[in-house]
Amino acid sequence: MPPARPLCPIDVLRAVPRRYPVPALPASEDEARQAAPAAALAFAIEHARAAMAQQAAPPPALQALFIDALARMIRDALRPEGGDPAVQALVLRHHVPCVREHAALAAQADRDRRAIRSAVDAVAHPAKPRPEAPQPQRQALERLHALASSGAWQALAADVRGLLDAPVAWQQPGIGAGLQRILDAPALQRLQRLDALASDAAVRRHQGLQARQGPAAGTHAAAAHGADTRRRGAVAEAQAAPALQALVDRLNTTAPASARYRAVGSLLVPGRLAAHAERAKTEWDLAVLRQAPPVGDAPAWELCLLVEVKASADAATSDFPRLLRGLALLAGADAAAALPFASRQGELQLRGASLRALAAEADLHRAVLYCCDGPADPAPRLLSAASRMQLLSAPQSLAFAGRVADGQPADLQALVPLWRQLLASPRFEQVLRQYPTLCQVRALMVHVDDLSAAVGAGTDPARQ
Template identity: 55%
Template sequence: MSTTPSPTLLGAILRTVVRGYQVPDMAVPTGPHLASPAARLAMTIEQARQAVAHGKVPDVSLKRRFVDALAGMVGEAMHPDSGDPAFQAMVLRQRMAPVREFATLSARAEGDRRVILSAVNAVAHPGRQQRMAPGWQREALADLHASAASSSWSALRAIAQRLLDSPDSGNGSPVAIGLARLLDNAALQRLQRMETLEADEAVRRHRSLWDRAGPRPGSATALARGVSAQQRGAGAEALAEQALQALVQRLNEADGDDGLYRVVTSLRVPASIPASHERAKTEWDVVLLRRAPVEAMPAWDVCLLVEVKASVDAATTDFPRLLRGIGLLAHAKQDAAYMFESRQGTVCLRGAALSALRTSEPDLQRTVLYCCDARAEAAPRLLSAASRMQLLSADQSLAFASHLAANQHADVAMLEPVWHLLLASDRWKAVLNQYSTLRQVRGLMVNTEDLLAAIRQAVAKG
């Protein structure tokens, strides 16, 4: 049983706050065409999970509904106009060898580019050029540097070769040695091959599909979106902090002690907690603390851990990290105290309260909130984005889609191995449990305005 402080008033507020993002028990489909393929998949997967949970083997009719729904979802994703360009790019990569080669080269292109820029700077840095006498060689080195800056790899090779072949290059000179190393560099060969592949029709189609899927990493559009997302996130966190500050005021009034509760933000877990921090949440957005009953030193106990999400779906993606984060905190030693950094400064938290944290559903209901300022959807998506992508990315799904793309017959039986993976593979457990996880996460989520309303209602009741 958890010993984490949870005063009566706080518990009452958490029980009464509107949970507008909740999703119901999964409905059982009554016909094959009453929902989208993705929704039918979610329903079928949940029925399979329930069967497995009760020690039963899902029946053959359930498998048939699963493969039919998966085939339908693949077909939707492959539609030339309304389909999923990211998935279509994956299928094109599987079908076309030049696309696979281009994708492999692209994955290491940024590192290769840095290697070549460094090699070019060694012989043609603008500072080095300035120390040379005017003439064709200095101009050629300037062109070499410009070609590297503009990622013109074939032109770069031609210029470097011309410089090296010139009688004026001086065999054995530092410039000649640097040019020879540049021309022999495997990174330049890969970049030049990638440049050649860019003219391939299938590669151009692949790049076009990725452009439709979203801005490329590092592009101006991607950076602008990142800045916008950070701003939205900061605004959502500020609103959640405001709600928790109102809660602190109400709790302190109820206990007649202005300093009994406090709020800290960006609470960072110290390395001194003896457990692995890998893939665990190590920074908590907003945390409600209660002064610990310790006279020897000022210390605090965790009452409520609040994570803020600007979008509804982000919480489901975040949930595994949150569970690992609570597990990390629970490894605190009961008789120890830990110094946590936050935006409000260093705070000392008792290990006794941290070690009492648990990840059971009832414990999470008492100690965790996901706050969101986005509206709840009228019809929540039943199949999570991560589960959808894992289902589509399965080798069998890609092979099925490749048949569709080639206008060949695609037998849905090709997809049956995905069903067996879903039931037997540890890697597919998250997909099998995806709806029960969705329900649990949505049960922990509140709209920040609803939380403020519940606090104001508690204040009005006095």
């Protein structure tokens, strides 16, 4: 019997079931019109993309379908009960000046607080010795520090102004100038304005909508949520790593001794490639390498497969543009060089030619695998969350939503320019391609249990 042909990763991965099905689009325009707005939008967008791919203009009926479905989606998002608080907050910021101003001030409030507290510490920190200062002056400075620490910005400004206006001879040099710097600081003025706006009814409603979206950035709750997300990611990766090791073990049953495989984790792209990452993936959760001829005395490896671990199919879809940009980074490697990649298993020399070959692989199934430990969604979404928000946050959608929110007549024709932008603007390219992207990601995704089962059992493809 002739020796078995050496296995490669795709030989084994081809047999892994895909339990994350690609959702089907409505079968016709009539069916799309009766479907939920997201399904109707996905149908219109995909059929328009397909027409343009054939150098044809999208039929006018698709424009009407798109506009009607988008208007329905906007109205659904604005419903007081069951609507979308993120969209409602966006509409408020777009249409109510004081809400927009409050949101802008809140975005830099942490930086402003640090600046003012630092300025107050410079003149009023309790640790500063002031043995020669009279008791009333020491108490006044202690109060300033307490007001800054508690965020009482209106009272702080009033006290600083009172101290500057009082006929007081400060014994320590620089205190008067320091107080003047606090009072004149734009940061203090912005914090006072932020406090003043907080009592506005529209601002309070906006804050309530934001609270419904989850913990605010920088809060203890947000930090706890982030820690929980990282923990769940670590658990999922820990489950995927043994499955990938089992894959490597399977490959090595037919691999020659000079081309053995190995699995590594947390593969970091070296700085010379990652310097211009521009939101590209620069760390890969797991990877399969194949032994290559050494570089001098150092072992060298070829990159065969990149694996990303995600908690859900939706998370993988959101991650996909970063993944593609990460592959583009690898394509910039010097084919004649070996590059040092850090990993959980230590530094590894990877052949640049293998990086370029993997990045240039036309069939992504041979280069990338998404692993997931979450259940399949019984009703997969046809319109990605990112595409939905990009459409809803477009100026035309916000203008339409503002009129709806105010109870005014809203003309569907106001949404026509957005359809034209979708077809022509590079900003909407990912939206236009969102359904093929969804199909591609679902085809690249396997459940960890299915991967483990496939690499641990079955007939070797090389012997079939």
